[in-house]
Amino acid sequence: MPTKSTKLIYWITTALFAGFMIFSAIPNILVNEESKQFLSGYLGYPEYFIRFIGIAKLLGSIAILIPFLKKIKEWAYAGLFFDLIGAVYSVISVGGIDLNMSMMILVFGVAITSYLYSQKMYSESNDHSND
Numbered sequence: 465m466p467t468k469s470t471k472l473i474y475w476i477t478t479a480l481f482a483g484f485m486i487f488s489a490i491p492n493i494l495v496n497e498e499s500k501q502f503l504s505g506y507l508g509y510p511e512y513f514i515r516f517i518g519i520a521k522l523l524g525s526i527a528i529l530i531p532f533l534k535k536i537k538e539w540a541y542a543g544l545f546f547d548l549i550g551a552v553y554s555v556i557s558v559g560g561i562d563l564n565m566s567m568m569i570l571v572f573g574v575a576i577t578s579y580l581y582s583q584k585m586y587s588e589s590n591d592h593s594n595d
Contacts, residue, residue, distance in 0.1 A: 466588040474581035481578045482525040484571055485544055489525065492518025507554045521547055528578070534586060541579050548572065 466474075491499045495514050503509045503517075520543060527533065527540035552568055 466585045470581060470584050470588060474578065474585050477574050477578035477581060478528055481544075481571070481575045482529050484574070485521045485525040485547075489518045489521035493522060494518075507558055509554075517547065528582070537582065541575075541582070545575065545579075548575065 492503070492514050495511070495518075499514050499518075500511060503514050504511045524540040524544045524547075527536050528544070530537070548568070548571065552565065555562065555565060
């Protein structure tokens with residue numbers, strides 16, 4: 465059974481990470497003007513991509529919040545990390561390094577902590593199931 469501190473760190477970081485990703489997914493799903501201007505106008509992505517990436521982020525965020533489905537959760541974390549890495553790469557490619565992007569260090573830190581503690585939760589659960 466995972467310790468209380470492991471559970472607490474996992475759920476706090478996972479809720480923060482999923483919340484960030486959901487918060488960024490909603491404007492994409494709605495294809496609002498800000499999403500169009502940023503993704504299509506500034507970054508040059510086709511407009512049809514906006515809703516797709518928003519739905520993918522939403523589904524991935526929901527998947528990491530579900531306490532079971534380990535394999536799907538692994539894929540969700542991978543997809544969300546690819547999204548973040550792609551976003552950083554795209555912004556740097558188009559506009560260079562911007563100090564406003566320093567917030568992404570925090571997002572990556574929370575995401576990595578969430579992932580590592582999800583692995584720790586599973587390993588602690590499996591350690592005790594063999595007793």
